[in-house]
Amino acid sequence: MRNETVRKARGNRLTAMLQVRNEADKHLEAVLQDLTDFVDEIVIVDDASTDGTVKLCRSFAKVSKLIELKQSSFHREWELRLLLWNAACETKPGWLLSVDADEFYEDKAKAWMRTLIDQDEYDWVGFRFFDFWGGTTHYREDRLWQIHRRHTRSLVRYIPGYYYFFPRMDHHVPRLPLTYAALPGFLSELRVKHYGWAVSQEELYRKYLRYMERDPNGEWGSLEQYRSILDENPNLVPWKEEA
Amino acid sequence: MFFGADGKPDDDANGIRPVSLLDLARLNRGEYGAVVTSPYLLPCVRLIQPRIVIAIAERRDEADSSETLRKFHGLMAAQADLIATSSEKIYLEMCFRYDHVLYMPNDIEESGTVWTEAISAKLRGESTDVWMHRQWEAQAAFYRNWHERIGDHETICYLLASYQYLLGRSSAKSYLSLSFEQMMIKEFTDCLRTHYRFFSAMDAKEGDLEAAVRVYAITALTDEERSRVRVLQAYLDQGRTDLAKAELFRLNDDYRNAIGTLLRSDDPEAGSHLLRCYLPVYRYQEALQLLERIRKQTxxxxxxxxxxxxxxxxxxxxxxxxxxxxxxxxxxxxxxxxxxxxxxxxxxxxxxxxxxxxx
Incomplete structure (x- = not known):
C-alpha cells in the first residue's frame, strides 16, 4: 500500500459512527437527519434498545451498518467502543466522525467539513463542544462546566495499520482511540452543540440520580459536578449562531 | 600502568603505576592494550601500537557536548576495538552503531567476567558477538523482572523492547506496544517518531518490508520524510529489498543493522548507501576504504x-x-x-x- 493512501488530500469518504440506546424520543432523529446532509455513511451500534431506536435508525438510507446488541454492554464501555470502532473501520472510511445521539455540528462546521478532511497535513480535528442547558438557546459556563474551553477530538483520519488503542475501562472510555494523540492534529474553533443537558428540570434530576447511582463515590467523575446538575441558577450564556 | 592524572590511592596496591609520556614512548610496540578515556589521548595510544584499544565512553555534561566534541568522542569509539561504558543510555546508542560494545555498570558482578572474556576473545581475533548477546540477555532479564514487579511502564517496556529487538525477538513488538500505550495514557504524546516509528525497524527485521514502509509512512510528516517514503516504495517496486531494509534501519538510527544489510548486499548502489551509514557514526576508516573501492562511482x-x-x-x-x-x-x-x-x-x-x- 502506498504512502499516498496513508494521507489522501482529496476524495475522502466520511463515515459517522454512533453508539445509541433508547434514543427514539430524544434527539436521534434530528441528529441522523443532520448527519445525512454532510456525511457519506453512518455506522451505529445499538446497545439493546427497548424502544423504537433501531427502527428509526433503519429509516435513514445512509445508515449502512447497524449492529443490534441483545444484551446491554453499557457497563463494559471499553467493549462497546471497540465494537463500534471495528464496525466503522470495516466501511473503509477516509475519515470517521464520532457523534453522540445528542450532538449537532454548527452550520459553519458542516460547511468546512470537506475542507477539514481533504488535506494531508493532520490526522484529527478538535472541536469546541458546548453543553446546552435546560433548552437549546443557552449553554452553561461556570467552574465545573467548561468543556468548550478546551478541544474535543471527534473527527479522525482512518489510517489502516496504525496502532489503535482504547484503555480497558468500564466507564469514561475516550470516544476514539487514545493513540490518535500521537498523530498531528488541528484544533479548530468550530463548534458542536451538545443537547444532552438541554432537558427539563425533571429530566435533569433523573440524570443526577442516574449518575449518583452509577458512580456514588465519584470514582469515574467528579461528585461536585454531579451535584452541580441540581444548581438552581446555573450561569447560562446565550448561543449565537455564526455565519 | 596508566598515563593520566586520575590515579587512585590504592593503585600501587593493585599493581597500577603511572607512566610519563616519555615512558610511554619507550614501551614495546604491540605488547600492551590501551584503555583510552579521551579522544585527545589517541595520538599517545598510537605511540605504543597497542594490541587492543578499548574506548571508555562516558556521559558528558550538556554544556560540554558541542557537535565537534561529539564527533571527537564518536571517532574515538569508532577507532576502538572495544567500547565500554557505564551509562546505559550511551550503551544502547552504541549498540545501534557498532559491533563491539560492552556495558560496564559498576554494580553488576558479572561485568568483570564479560570484560575479561571479551578482551581475550578480541585478542584471539574472535568476534565479540557472543558477549554482546549475553549482555543483552542479562539486560532483557533485568527489565522483564522489573516489568513483572511493577507492571506496564513506558520506559521499562521501551528498554525491554529495545533489548528484545537487539536479540532479534518478535516479543519486542509487544513491549513496544505496551510502552506506546503507556505514553498515551500519561499524555506523553510527542512520541510518533521516538516510539511508533520503531515498529518499522521491527517489521524490517522480520522481513515484512511492506508493513515497515507503511509504518514509516505514517510517521513521515515533513517533506523530506515523505520523499524518503517515495524512495522506499520505489525500492520495493524494483525488488531492491536490501536497500529498502537498510534505509529503514538507518531511518531508525539502527546503523549497525543497516551496515550489516548493505555489506551482505550485491545491489550495485549498496556502496554509496554504506557510505551514508558510515559517516554519521564516524566510522571513517571503513568509509575511506569503501571510497577507495568505489572510486569510480563517487x-x-x-x-x-x-x-x-x-x-x-x-x-x-x-x-x-x-x-x-x-x-x-x-x-x-x-x-x-x-x-x-x-x-x-x-x-x-x-x-x-x-x-x-x-x-
Missing amino acids: PERYLADLLRGTLDMLSGKRHEAIHAFLRAAAKDWLLLGHMAELERWELETEFALGRHRHA
Whole structure:
C-alpha cells in the first residue's frame, strides 16, 4: 500500500459512527437527519434498545451498518467502543466522525467539513463542544462546566495499520482511540452543540440520580459536578449562531 | 600502568603505576592494550601500537557536548576495538552503531567476567558477538523482572523492547506496544517518531518490508520524510529489498543493522548507501576504504581527503592532516572549516597532555 493512501488530500469518504440506546424520543432523529446532509455513511451500534431506536435508525438510507446488541454492554464501555470502532473501520472510511445521539455540528462546521478532511497535513480535528442547558438557546459556563474551553477530538483520519488503542475501562472510555494523540492534529474553533443537558428540570434530576447511582463515590467523575446538575441558577450564556 | 592524572590511592596496591609520556614512548610496540578515556589521548595510544584499544565512553555534561566534541568522542569509539561504558543510555546508542560494545555498570558482578572474556576473545581475533548477546540477555532479564514487579511502564517496556529487538525477538513488538500505550495514557504524546516509528525497524527485521514502509509512512510528516517514503516504495517496486531494509534501519538510527544489510548486499548502489551509514557514526576508516573501492562511482574525491585528514589528525599527523584538508578545500572553500576543527583538536590535545604532564 502506498504512502499516498496513508494521507489522501482529496476524495475522502466520511463515515459517522454512533453508539445509541433508547434514543427514539430524544434527539436521534434530528441528529441522523443532520448527519445525512454532510456525511457519506453512518455506522451505529445499538446497545439493546427497548424502544423504537433501531427502527428509526433503519429509516435513514445512509445508515449502512447497524449492529443490534441483545444484551446491554453499557457497563463494559471499553467493549462497546471497540465494537463500534471495528464496525466503522470495516466501511473503509477516509475519515470517521464520532457523534453522540445528542450532538449537532454548527452550520459553519458542516460547511468546512470537506475542507477539514481533504488535506494531508493532520490526522484529527478538535472541536469546541458546548453543553446546552435546560433548552437549546443557552449553554452553561461556570467552574465545573467548561468543556468548550478546551478541544474535543471527534473527527479522525482512518489510517489502516496504525496502532489503535482504547484503555480497558468500564466507564469514561475516550470516544476514539487514545493513540490518535500521537498523530498531528488541528484544533479548530468550530463548534458542536451538545443537547444532552438541554432537558427539563425533571429530566435533569433523573440524570443526577442516574449518575449518583452509577458512580456514588465519584470514582469515574467528579461528585461536585454531579451535584452541580441540581444548581438552581446555573450561569447560562446565550448561543449565537455564526455565519 | 596508566598515563593520566586520575590515579587512585590504592593503585600501587593493585599493581597500577603511572607512566610519563616519555615512558610511554619507550614501551614495546604491540605488547600492551590501551584503555583510552579521551579522544585527545589517541595520538599517545598510537605511540605504543597497542594490541587492543578499548574506548571508555562516558556521559558528558550538556554544556560540554558541542557537535565537534561529539564527533571527537564518536571517532574515538569508532577507532576502538572495544567500547565500554557505564551509562546505559550511551550503551544502547552504541549498540545501534557498532559491533563491539560492552556495558560496564559498576554494580553488576558479572561485568568483570564479560570484560575479561571479551578482551581475550578480541585478542584471539574472535568476534565479540557472543558477549554482546549475553549482555543483552542479562539486560532483557533485568527489565522483564522489573516489568513483572511493577507492571506496564513506558520506559521499562521501551528498554525491554529495545533489548528484545537487539536479540532479534518478535516479543519486542509487544513491549513496544505496551510502552506506546503507556505514553498515551500519561499524555506523553510527542512520541510518533521516538516510539511508533520503531515498529518499522521491527517489521524490517522480520522481513515484512511492506508493513515497515507503511509504518514509516505514517510517521513521515515533513517533506523530506515523505520523499524518503517515495524512495522506499520505489525500492520495493524494483525488488531492491536490501536497500529498502537498510534505509529503514538507518531511518531508525539502527546503523549497525543497516551496515550489516548493505555489506551482505550485491545491489550495485549498496556502496554509496554504506557510505551514508558510515559517516554519521564516524566510522571513517571503513568509509575511506569503501571510497577507495568505489572510486569510480563517487566523483566527490574531496570527501576522501576530508576523511583522510581527520584520521591523520587523530593519529597526530598534523602536516598530513593540513594537506588533506587543503586538498578538500580546493573543491569547496567552506571545507576550510575543518582547519578550525584541527585547531580545536590541537588545543584540546595540548591541554590534555599538559594536564597529564603536570599531574
